[in-house]
Every structure is written in structure tokens, then in C-alpha cells.
Amino acid sequence: MGIENNILVKLKDVGLKRNDKWLVKGVSLVVEKSKIITLIGPNGSGKSTTAKIALGLHKNIEGEVQKLTNKIGYVPQKISIDWTLPLRVKDFMLLTDDLNDKLIDEALTLTGVDHLKNKNLGNLSGGEFQRVLLARAVSKKPELLVLDEPVQGVDFTGEIALYKLIKEISEKLNCGILLISHDLHTVMSATDFVLCLNGHVCCSGTPKDVAMSNEYKVLFGEQASQTLSIYEHKHDHTHSDDGEIKKN
Amino acid sequence: MFDDFFIRALVAGIGVAFVTGPLGCFVVWRRLSYFGDTLAHSALLGVTMALAFEINIAISIFIISSVIAIILVKLEKNTNLPGDALLGLLAHSSLAVGLVVVGFLSFIRFDVMGLLFGDILAVNIDDLIIIWGGGAIILIVLKLIWKPLFASTVNYELAEAEGLNPDRAKAIFTILLAALIAISIKLVGVLLITGMLIIPTAMARNLSDNPKKMVVFSIIGGLLSVFIGLFSSLEFNTSSGPSIIAAALFLFIISLFKIKQTIQLKN
Numbered sequence: 001m002g003i004e005n006n007i008l009v010k011l012k013d014v015g016l017k018r019n020d021k022w023l024v025k026g027v028s029l030v031v032e033k034s035k036i037i038t039l040i041g042p043n044g045s046g047k048s049t050t051a052k053i054a055l056g057l058h059k060n061i062e063g064e065v066q067k068l069t070n071k072i073g074y075v076p077q078k079i080s081i082d083w084t085l086p087l088r089v090k091d092f093m094l095l096t097d098d099l100n101d102k103l104i105d106e107a108l109t110l111t112g113v114d115h116l117k118n119k120n121l122g123n124l125s126g127g128e129f130q131r132v133l134l135a136r137a138v139s140k141k142p143e144l145l146v147l148d149e150p151v152q153g154v155d156f157t158g159e160i161a162l163y164k165l166i167k168e169i170s171e172k173l174n175c176g177i178l179l180i181s182h183d184l185h186t187v188m189s190a191t192d193f194v195l196c197l198n199g200h201v202c203c204s205g206t207p208k209d210v211a212m213s214n215e216y217k218v219l220f221g222e223q224a225s226q227t228l229s230i231y232e233h234k235h236d237h238t239h240s241d242d243g244e245i246k247k248n
Numbered sequence: 249m250f251d252d253f254f255i256r257a258l259v260a261g262i263g264v265a266f267v268t269g270p271l272g273c274f275v276v277w278r279r280l281s282y283f284g285d286t287l288a289h290s291a292l293l294g295v296t297m298a299l300a301f302e303i304n305i306a307i308s309i310f311i312i313s314s315v316i317a318i319i320l321v322k323l324e325k326n327t328n329l330p331g332d333a334l335l336g337l338l339a340h341s342s343l344a345v346g347l348v349v350v351g352f353l354s355f356i357r358f359d360v361m362g363l364l365f366g367d368i369l370a371v372n373i374d375d376l377i378i379i380w381g382g383g384a385i386i387l388i389v390l391k392l393i394w395k396p397l398f399a400s401t402v403n404y405e406l407a408e409a410e411g412l413n414p415d416r417a418k419a420i421f422t423i424l425l426a427a428l429i430a431i432s433i434k435l436v437g438v439l440l441i442t443g444m445l446i447i448p449t450a451m452a453r454n455l456s457d458n459p460k461k462m463v464v465f466s467i468i469g470g471l472l473s474v475f476i477g478l479f480s481s482l483e484f485n486t487s488s489g490p491s492i493i494a495a496a497l498f499l500f501i502i503s504l505f506k507i508k509q510t511i512q513l514k515n
Contacts, residue, residue, distance in 0.1 A: 055409040074409040085277045085402065086456050095399045096410040120457060146409065 006032040007068055008144045008176040009054050014063030016049055023049045025062075026200050031144060031176040036167065036190060038179045041197035047180045048077050050197065051146050054178060069144050073137030075130075077148040077180070087121045089113070089132055097140045107139030108132070111165065112158075126153030134162070138169055145169070145177045163190045254482055256376060257368035257435065261474030261492070263379040264432040264444070267386050269467030271428055272449035273459070274421060275442075277401050282332060283320075284442040286339040288429050290316040292346030292438050295363055299356050300349070306378050306430040313426035316342060343438075366437035366489030368481060375434055382431040386424050393417045398459070437489035447496035448473055454503040469499055 008031045015025035024046030031037050031054070039047045052058050055074060056067055081087060093104045108114040111131040116124065124132065130153050137145055147166065151159045167190045170177050179191065188194075188207045196202040196210065203215035275284050294309030301308075316338055323334050350360060362370055390397075393416075399407035400414030407414050429441055436444050448469030449462070456462035476499075477492030484491075 052405070052409075055405075057405055057408055070411050072410050074406055076403065076405055076409075079403050079406070081402065082277070084279075084453065086453065086458055086462055087402065088458050091458050091460075092402070095402060096395070096407060096412060140410075 006034075007066075008033060009068065009178070010064075010066040011050070011054055012064040012066075014050075014053050014061055014065060016046075016053060016058055016061050022199060024053075024197065024199055027053075027063075027195075027197070028201070029054075029195055029204075031178050033143070033176050034170055034174045035192045036170050036177040036179055037193045037195065038181055038191040039195050039197055040181055041202070045197045046199055047197055048148055051148055051178055051180055055146055069142075071140070071143040073140055073142035073145045075133045075137045075145075075147045075150045077152075079133065081121050083122055088117075089119055089121060089124075090117050092121055092132065093136050093139055095136065099139055103139055103141075107135040110138065110169075111135040111162070127155060127158060130154055131162070134166075138173070141173055141175075143175050145175055147177060148180045149182065150179070151181075166190060253369055253371065254478070256371045256373070257478055257488060258474070259376055260368075260371045260379050260435050261478055261488075262471060263376070263383045264428075264435055265448075265470030265474050266467055267383045267428050268432070268444050269448065269452075269470050270387070270390055270463045271425060272445035272470075273452070273463050273466055274397065274401065275425070275445050276449045276453070280425075281442060281446055282335045282339075284425060284429075284445050286320070286335045286342075287313045287316060287426055288433075288438050288441045289339040290342035290346075291429050291433050291441075292363060293342050293349065294346075294430070295433070295438075296346050296349040296353060299353055299358065305433075306375075306382070309433060310426055310430035312342075313429055314423060317422045317426060361487070362437070363433070364437050364439050364489075365487040366433075366435050366440065366492070368435065368478065368488040370434050379431045379435075382427060386427055386431075389420060390424060393420050397421055435488060436492060437487070440489040440493050443493040443496065444470065444473070447493065447500055451496070451500040451503040454500075454507045469496065472499055 010030050012028050014027050016023045027046070027050050029037060029050075039050060041047050049058070053061055053065060054067075055072065056065065089108070090104060093099060093107070104117070105114060108117055111134050113128055113131045113135060116128060116132065121129070121132070130150065134147070134150050137147070150166065151162045154162055166177065166179065169175070188211065191207055193205070194207050194210045195204045196215075203210055203213050205213065275281060290312050291309045294312035295305055297303075297312060298305040298308035320334060320338055323329070323338075324331060327334070329337075347360075350358075359367060359370075361367075396407060396412035396414055396417035397420075399410075399412055400417060404414055428445075432441055432444065449466045451469045452462045452465035455465050473492050473496035476495035478488060480486070480495070481488045481491035
């Protein structure tokens with residue numbers, strides 16, 4: 001099999017403009033089977049927007065998106081469940097696909113929340129809900145997983161375990177993962193390729209390459225690659241109103 | 249057996265309740281109560297059109313309601329007014345225009361009160377065929393679009409990202425709503441059809457912990473409302489629409505005790 005056959009999604013120089021301002025511009029990336037691509041960057045750097053472009057959720061984009069699979073699992077960054085809709089965890093698991101009970105149990109056990117199957121979705125804690133979201137996305141055995149900050153609200157030990165799990169899932173299901181994260185240290189250990197965004201691609205490469213690169217050091221600080229220090233993000237440039245880059 | 253007007257009304261009511269149950273759930277979940285109201289108000293204009301041009305009332309209502317729905321979508325895109333203001337604008341202006349046109353049609357005798365509040369005496373065999381035939385089609389189509397409609401009700405982007413088509417489902421649902429109003433107007437009337445959609449569903453919400461249960465209870469609530477409402481309508485000589493809705497309200501109030509119990513159990 002050639003490399004071409006493994007490609008699930010290909011973005012070529014994509015961008016999105018809202019109200020005359022570029023939310024994100026000039027991003028190219030490829031997600032392949034059993035590979036984890038991670039997007040990092042500060043708030044408002046266009047991580048979620050890029051993920052949504054890859055999923056085909058944004059219309060009127062610039063550039064080219066090639067989606068070569070329809071078996072997709074998605075964990076959005078924000079999701080609020082309305083109280084007017086009574087929904088148990090097991091109803092939620094069936095949202096976009098008809099799954100049998102065995103698959104549901106498997107997925108819930110995988111993320112450690114099988115005991116919540118009959119609970120109402122509105123009664124879950126933030127961390128529990130996040131695990132259910134991940135279980136739902138995984139349960140349909142997708143070829144492409146898009147995870148937008150999948151561990152938010154999960155406690156620290158759970159966070160590390162979940163990232164480990166995500167790595168295992170990608171190997172087990174042979175699926176490609178587009179991961180969005182704030183957590184630099186975990187990104188380093190669980191990913192094949194890193195893309196640092198700040199409205200555009202600041203730097204990219206293997207985790208090691210990125211960690212060694214000057215841009216990375218400028219962006220995240222000297223210590224970031226060695227310790228689990230506080231997330232710090234410095235920039236060598238600012239953006240003009242229309243999203244163009246201005247060097248300081 | 250269908251010779252008796254009361255049996256006809258009962259059969260019509262049962263047919264309507266089977267459709268308002270599931271559709272009502274989506275109206276409540278998607279917060280479309282006022283949208284339903286707007287479509288229903290425009291139905292009066294549909295009735296007057298039917299009388300003026302001598303076409304079938306249900307078909308005429310269906311067409312006018314669909315047109316109003318399309319106008320609403322266009323206005324939402326092209327104006328800066330909030331959704332509820334646009335709904336109010338369309339609801340009351342179509343009701344007003346409908347009533348004005350009624351005034352012009354003074355050469356035709358017809359019962360405005362019956363139109364606004366329902367008239368069981370007016371239900372004939374043709375209406376039964378339209379209610380049950382139309383109702384069956386509405387339910388079959390709803391079953392077909394259930395997955396994308398429900399998934400996008402929970403989360404639009406998630407549904408779209410995972411390959412469903414929420415926009416198409418939403419458009420079809422709007423048409424189903426217009427169709428439901430068209431077939432049920434004689435029984436409940438223009439002003440109260442939204443009540444038939446929402447009140448049994450609100451009762452069902454109080455009794456359910458999952459969506460399927462809510463749909464089932466909503467249908468049961470609708471059926472009970474129709475039975476209690478029609479019998480008391482016969483007994484006290486009241487309009488059928490208000491009697492059915494009052495019965496639905498009665499059931500809703502009873503269901504409140506059930507929530508109270510559940511909340512106490514939780515504490």
C-alpha cells in the first residue's frame with residue numbers, strides 16, 4: 001500500500017475569513033491511518049476552526065479539503081445538553097449510529113464509565129461527561145477521530161491515562177486522530193506530528209523536531225520541553241486587523 | 249358506525265393525537281413552540297383561500313403554512329430582527345389578513361369560531377381520510393428522518409461532522425409540521441393546535457427519563473386529552489378545541505405531582 005492509500009483527510013492551504021478577519025489562514029495538514037496529528041496553540045489561534053474545516057463544518061472556506069472517509073467520530077470542544085431533552089448515556093451513545101449493546105458496553109468500559117450507562121446525561125460531572133463523549137466517538141469504530149480538547153475537566157491522573165488510551169485507540173482501531181490540546185507535555189509523548197497554530201502554522205514537525213526548533217522555544221519558552229511547567233506562549237509577531245502577520 | 253358525528257370526532261382526535269405526540273416532542277426539544285403557533289395562525293389565511301378558490305381546505309392550509317415557513321427563513325437571513333419578533337410579525341399579520349379576507353367573503357356562510365377553536369360537528373368522512381392518511385404519511389416520514397433530526401437536536405455540529413444531514417432533516421420537519429396543522433385544524437382550531445403539540449409533551453417530560461418514553465407518554469397524553477375533552481365537550485356543549493386543551497392541562501397538572509415525588513426521592 002502506498003502512502004496515498006493511508007490518507008484520511010488532507011487540507012491544502014485552507015483558511016477561513018469571518019467579518020473581514022482571518023480566523024485561520026494557510027494551514028496544510030494530512031491525517032493518516034494510525035497516526036496522531038496534534039494541533040497546539042493559544043486560545044483563539046484557530047485550532048477548533050481548523051478541526052471543523054477538516055470535518056467539513058465550515059462552508060465558504062479558502063483552500064482545499066479532501067475528506068477520504070465517512071467513518072468519523074467527533075468530540076466537540078463545547079456541548080451543552082438541554083434539560084428539556086431527557087437523555088441517558090446509553091441513548092446518547094446511539095446518537096449517530098445504530099450500535100448493539102455489546103459495542104456500547106465495550107466503549108464505555110474502555111473510557112472507564114460503564115457504570116454510568118443508565119444515568120441521565122445532565123447529572124454527570126464534567127470529567128465523566130468528557131469520558132462519555134470520548135466513548136461515543138470511539139464506539140462506532142471510526143477511521144478518523146477528531147478530538148477537540150478531549151480531556152478538559154478530567155482530573156490530572158485521569159488526563160494522563162486518557163491520553164495513553166487515545167494512543168492505544170489509534171493503534172487498536174488503526175484510525176487517524178486529529179487531536180487538539182493545550183497540554184504540551186502530553187502532546188509530546190502521544191503524538192506523531194505536531195502543528196503549532198497561531199492563526200497560521202507557526203511551526204510543525206515531529207514532536208522532537210518541534211521541541212528542538214527555535215520557533216518552538218520562542219513560542220513556548222526554553223523550559224517547556226524539559227518540565228511540566230506552566231503553559232507559556234510568547235509570540236514573535238502580532239496580527240493586523242485582517243489577520244496578516246506583522247513581525248515585531 | 250361513522251354516521252355518528254361524535255364517533256367521527258373521536259376517530260379524528262385519535263388520529264391527530266398519534267401525530268402530535270412525536271412531533272410535539274421535537275417542537276419542545278427544538279424550542280419551536282412559537283414557530284408552531286405562527287404556522288397555525290397562518291392556517292386561517294389558508295382556510296379563506298380554500299373557500300375563495302373552492303379547493304380542499306387541508307391542502308390550502310398546507311400550502312400557505314409552507315409558504316409562511318419559507319418567508320420566515322428568508323426574513324431570518326435578510327433582516328436583523330430576532331427570531332421571536334419575526335414569528336410575532338408573521339403570526340399576527342397572517343391571522344389579521346386571514347380575518348380581513350373573511351370579511352370580504354361575506355357571501356359565504358362560515359363559522360369563524362369553529363375555525364379558531366375547532367368544531368367536532370364539522371368533521372366528515374373526507375376529513376377522517378385526510379387525518380389518518382396524512383397522519384400515516386407524516387409518521388412514516390418522521391421515522392425516516394428521525395436519526396439526523398434527533399442527533400442535530402442534541403448537537404448540530406456533531407451530527408453534521410459524523411455524516412448526517414441536519415439541514416435537510418430540519419426542512420422536512422418544517423413541512424411535516426405544516427402538514428399536521430393542515431390535517432388537525434378542524435378538530436382543535438387555529439388558536440389551540442400548538443397547545444395540542446406542547447401540553448401533552450410537557451406532561452410527558454415530567455414522566456420520562458429518556459426520549460422514546462417521552463414520545464410514548466406524549467401520545468398517551470394526547471389520546472387521553474382527546475377522550476376526556478371530547479366527552480366533556482359533548483356533555484357541557486363546549487367547543488371541542490378548548491375542551492381537549494383543558495383536559496391536557498388537567499393531565500399536565502397531575503403529572504407535576506410525579507416530579508415532586510422524584511425530586512423528594514433524590515433529596
